[in-house]
Amino acid sequence: MCRIGAIKSKDFVHPSTALCLMQSQQKGHDNSGFAMVMQDLGGVFADYKDKPLMSYACTDAGVKIVEDFMREKGFSLAFHWSPKKNDATGLDIELMQHYHFENWDYPKLMANAPQAEKEELLTGIRLELRRVLEDAGDKIGFVYSFWPDVLTLKEIGNPKDIGTYFDLWNKNDKLMAKIITVQCRQNTNYDIVRYAAHPFFNQGYTVLANGENTFYVKNKECQKNLHRSYIGFESDSQCFLYTLHYVHRQLKWPLTYFKHVITPLPFDQIETRDDAQVLLSIRQSLPHLEINGPNTIIGVLPDGTMINTCDSKKLRPVVIGREGDTVALSSEVCGLNDIMPNRDASKDIYTNERETVIINNDLEVLRCKQ
Amino acid sequence: MQTVKINDITPNDLPWTIEWSEDKCKMCGSCTAACTFGAIEAGVEGRGVTFSEGVAPNPQAAAKRAVPVIRQVADIKHRCTGCGMCEKVCPNRAIRPVRNEDNRWNFVNRSAGMPKRGGRSNLGVEDRTLDKIVVGRISQMTDPSLDALRHTFDMRAPFGRILPPEQLPLSVGPDGTLQMDKPLPTVNWIYPLVFSDMSIGALSTRCWEAISMATAYLNEECGIPIRMCSGEGGMPVSLLKSELLKYMILQIASGHFGWNRIIKAMPDMVADPAGIIIKIGQGAKPGDGGLLMAQKVAKHIQAIRGVPKSDLLSPPNHQGLYSIEESVQKMFLSLNAAFKFRVPVAIKTSATASSVSIYNNLLRDPYNIVGGYLIDGIQGGTGAANEISLDHTGHPVVSKVRDCYNAAVAQGRQGQIPLWAAGGIGLTGNAAADAFKVICLGANGVFVSKILLQLMGCVGNDRGRCNACNTGLCPAGLTTQEKKLVKRLDIDKAAQNIVDYVLAFDSEMKKMMAPIGNSSLPVGRSDALVSTDEAVANKLGIQYAC
Numbered sequence: 001m002c003r004i005g006a007i008k009s010k011d012f013v014h015p016s017t018a019l020c021l022m023q024s025q026q027k028g029h030d031n032s033g034f035a036m037v038m039q040d041l042g043g044v045f046a047d048y049k050d051k052p053l054m055s056y057a058c059t060d061a062g063v064k065i066v067e068d069f070m071r072e073k074g075f076s077l078a079f080h081w082s083p084k085k086n087d088a089t090g091l092d093i094e095l096m097q098h099y100h101f102e103n104w105d106y107p108k109l110m111a112n113a114p115q116a117e118k119e120e121l122l123t124g125i126r127l128e129l130r131r132v133l134e135d136a137g138d139k140i141g142f143v144y145s146f147w148p149d150v151l152t153l154k155e156i157g158n159p160k161d162i163g164t165y166f167d168l169w170n171k172n173d174k175l176m177a178k179i180i181t182v183q184c185r186q187n188t189n190y191d192i193v194r195y196a197a198h199p200f201f202n203q204g205y206t207v208l209a210n211g212e213n214t215f216y217v218k219n220k221e222c223q224k225n226l227h228r229s230y231i232g233f234e235s236d237s238q239c240f241l242y243t244l245h246y247v248h249r250q251l252k253w254p255l256t257y258f259k260h261v262i263t264p265l266p267f268d269q270i271e272t273r274d275d276a277q278v279l280l281s282i283r284q285s286l287p288h289l290e291i292n293g294p295n296t297i298i299g300v301l302p303d304g305t306m307i308n309t310c311d312s313k314k315l316r317p318v319v320i321g322r323e324g325d326t327v328a329l330s331s332e333v334c335g336l337n338d339i340m341p342n343r344d345a346s347k348d349i350y351t352n353e354r355e356t357v358i359i360n361n362d363l364e365v366l367r368c369k370q
Numbered sequence: 371m372q373t374v375k376i377n378d379i380t381p382n383d384l385p386w387t388i389e390w391s392e393d394k395c396k397m398c399g400s401c402t403a404a405c406t407f408g409a410i411e412a413g414v415e416g417r418g419v420t421f422s423e424g425v426a427p428n429p430q431a432a433a434k435r436a437v438p439v440i441r442q443v444a445d446i447k448h449r450c451t452g453c454g455m456c457e458k459v460c461p462n463r464a465i466r467p468v469r470n471e472d473n474r475w476n477f478v479n480r481s482a483g484m485p486k487r488g489g490r491s492n493l494g495v496e497d498r499t500l501d502k503i504v505v506g507r508i509s510q511m512t513d514p515s516l517d518a519l520r521h522t523f524d525m526r527a528p529f530g531r532i533l534p535p536e537q538l539p540l541s542v543g544p545d546g547t548l549q550m551d552k553p554l555p556t557v558n559w560i561y562p563l564v565f566s567d568m569s570i571g572a573l574s575t576r577c578w579e580a581i582s583m584a585t586a587y588l589n590e591e592c593g594i595p596i597r598m599c600s601g602e603g604g605m606p607v608s609l610l611k612s613e614l615l616k617y618m619i620l621q622i623a624s625g626h627f628g629w630n631r632i633i634k635a636m637p638d639m640v641a642d643p644a645g646i647i648i649k650i651g652q653g654a655k656p657g658d659g660g661l662l663m664a665q666k667v668a669k670h671i672q673a674i675r676g677v678p679k680s681d682l683l684s685p686p687n688h689q690g691l692y693s694i695e696e697s698v699q700k701m702f703l704s705l706n707a708a709f710k711f712r713v714p715v716a717i718k719t720s721a722t723a724s725s726v727s728i729y730n731n732l733l734r735d736p737y738n739i740v741g742g743y744l745i746d747g748i749q750g751g752t753g754a755a756n757e758i759s760l761d762h763t764g765h766p767v768v769s770k771v772r773d774c775y776n777a778a779v780a781q782g783r784q785g786q787i788p789l790w791a792a793g794g795i796g797l798t799g800n801a802a803a804d805a806f807k808v809i810c811l812g813a814n815g816v817f818v819s820k821i822l823l824q825l826m827g828c829v830g831n832d833r834g835r836c837n838a839c840n841t842g843l844c845p846a847g848l849t850t851q852e853k854k855l856v857k858r859l860d861i862d863k864a865a866q867n868i869v870d871y872v873l874a875f876d877s878e879m880k881k882m883m884a885p886i887g888n889s890s891l892p893v894g895r896s897d898a899l900v901s902t903d904e905a906v907a908n909k910l911g912i913q914y915a916c
């Protein structure tokens with residue numbers, strides 16, 4: 001079972017906090033993987049917020065492919081950073097040769113292009129690069145995200161050891177972010193591949209989930225035609241990202257309608273509501289994006305808003321707590337106890353089956369009933 | 371020596387022979403009275419009798435005696451259909467039909483010209499695709515299954531045109547919620563089981579009434595939004611003008627029988643019908659029009675249809691419409707306009723190799739008026755159909771539904787034109803399991819008809835028993851207008867049987883939805899199925915398991 005967590009704070013947070021959040025939940029995951037997405041970065045990336053940041057893991061050959069590819073596309077390297085690696089023996093981690101986090105300057109022609117055009121370009125580059133790497137050979141390289149102010153790290157192995165290898169336990173000011181989403185354990189429903197680990201990221205949207213998507217086949221069959229970036233599907237949880245992206249970015253529906261899409265109200269309840277027509281139209285147009293399985297979903301929007309919602313049977317746990325200028329979400333309450341020992345636990349929120357909890361950038365926590 | 375008349379028919383040439391026991395028979399005449407086909411008659415046979423008189427045995431041959439017997443009529447027209455009515459009425463169990471494996475039926479029956487026969491396909495019923503599929507993905511540890519008894523399930527399927535999300539007329543209002551700017555095409559969310567189109571001429575009035583009673587009861591007392599399709603030929607004006615019309619789907623077939631009355635009744639309708647089905651073809655006699663034999667066109671049928679007593683043949687196609695695009699547009703536009711676009715209009719064809727092309731055409735639907743596509747497979751059908759059609763024409767429905775669904779998936783348009791499947795659903799009595807599997811393969815719901823007859827007391831089966839629905843002599847009073855025969859039908863019991871079956875169907879569906887963790891219908895959840903037959907698995911794109 002995956003364990004997931006998320007931290008949103010007004011101050012910069014070090015990934016060690018996220019590791020601590022997960023560490024106490026270790027009995028609930030199988031130590032087979034770790035993944036993390038950091039957004040609104042500080043530390044060494046603070047000066048490059050507007051430049052797209054590429055996160056990738058590669059072999060020697062892969063690095064060359066990436067660099068050649070990027071140059072050919074007209075990008076120039078603005079900043080490169082690799083975590084300090086701790087090659088201690090006995091670490092349980094399936095290493096790649098290189099882990100790169102690179103800020104790139106847009107091609108000259110694009111420098112002043114409108115934001116939307118830039119976003120399409122970045123998406124296209126990531127998709128193309130992923131294909132190029134895949135074509136070049138098995139496990140040559142993995143490109144996780146290419147977006148301003150977003151860093152993604154995914155690895156197969158014991159989260160604790162992965163933390164050790166990347167020096168993430170050591171609190172310093174190099175790697176900092178105001179939003180960190182994190183998951184322990186690979187998704188083992190399908191192949192154990194690096195891409196399969198959540199959080200998943202696409203065009204400013206991050207989603208991770210604890211649970212199982214029994215509607216995976218339906219979701220996937222529908223999503224693969226909806227947007228060119230809906231690819232991969234290495235994990236059944238990936239579908240949640242695409243649905244959030246589709247509902248919010250493509251259809252431009254208000255955030256609260258995500259819940260109406262994934263877990264629509266039963267017909268007899270819809271019929272009693274003033275907005276019955278709207279809800280019915282959504283339910284009948286998008287039945288293939290519904291989920292029925294047990295899930296807790298955490299999402300982050302491009303503007304930094306964080307959300308949490310659950311399946312309509314509320315079969316998976318999640319808890320939200322707050323201390324000072326930080327709000328954290330965790331599969332298990334022990335995670336919160338570890339990083340927020342002094343919070344008022346009576347104010348913890350256990351998101352219910354018909355709720356979407358929205359945490360905005362002022363850290364106001366809104367509970368929206370579906 | 372007597373001449374052997376080699377071409378004479380004997381009971382042994384017929385599919386059913388009568389086993390009659392002289393010992394048990396008390397010659398009450400019940401059986402001959404009950405046999406609607408005139409397949410048995412009382413006769414006299416000469417017998418030699420030996421008797422004894424006196425205290426000591428003293429057997430003596432008597433003169434020949436005339437003995438009354440019940441014997442089978444050995445001609446094609448009055449052949450025994452194996453319906454078993456004689457057995458049912460016999461107080462002494464002295465008579466019963468026996469299947470005659472050594473018959474010469476295929477050779478002799480054509481001598482009377484082309485036989486018509488109603489009922490069911492008689493070939494290939496043992497080897498059903500649906501029986502080679504089982505629900506293989508059971509929710510266990512990580513995705514717990516549901517409690518079939520206590521959980522609430524959303525058992526509804528769409529009937530009507532569904533717009534893709536980007537075409538929904540939604541905009542964000544000042545309060546940050548979505549507003550609907552203009553109305554959508556009408557979609558009725560109904561139970562995924564529809565009582566299929568059997569016309570009020572094909573069935574006895576009381577039989578049709580029993581189904582409509584069951585429909586109304588299920589809706590009003592059981593809260594199951596089931597719908598019934600009128601079949602071709604219209605319906606009583608009193609029903610057209612009643613509130614109950616909302617449970618009826620009107621059918622328009624190529625003969626357009628009954629439509630003038632429907633149109634005339636429109637101004638007085640207090641409720642909209644649940645939908646309209648344009649029937650292009652049916653599973654029982656694909657490529658053929660409808661056929662109601664003159665013997666079934668009773669007075670009230672003449673009145674409802676507005677026709678004289680004669681064979682009523684619908685042409686095999688809708689006259690004047692020669693392409694999918696043209697026909698669909700013309701018919702859909704006019705029918706939609708007739709009800710001011712409030713009533714969804716769906717189309718029904720026989721399953722065929724080209725079903726996918728038809729569906730693809732429907733999916734284009736620039737007018738947003740195609741409310742559904744119903745595919746009727748080879749095992750469907752009641753009523754009058756040529757034996758040759760029943761046995762040798764048609765297309766299995768399962769793979770066609772799957773192909774159509776996959777075609778929609780490939781275009782990202784699944785669900786926009788609801789897919790409904792018919793033809794053999796419930797053939798073995800397991801309608802819920804059949805429906806569940808077809809729904810997992812991509813259908814939104816199913817239509818059933820023959821099983822309704824069976825629930826009401828039809829004694830026919832798919833191995834050539836009875837199947838005389840076209841003759842107007844239905845021994846169960848179901849498919850006849852013969853007053854005496856119709857009385858055999860206990861209308862309340864018939865309706866109750868249907869209601870009971872649907873209630874069982876409902877809980878069986880839930881029993882299957884629960885273990886795969888679905889609280890709504892499992893449309894397209896092909897991952898929940900596995901097949902024990904590799905070829906079936908490959909064709910349907912589901913897992914092979916052994």
Ligand code: SF4
Nearest residue numbers: 405450451453454456
């Ligand atoms: S089985 Fe039916 S058709 Fe045959 S003799 Fe008996 S009643 Fe008549």
Ligand code: SF4
Nearest residue numbers: 828830836837839844
């Ligand atoms: S009992 Fe009636 S409905 Fe059934 S097969 Fe015989 S004739 Fe047809």
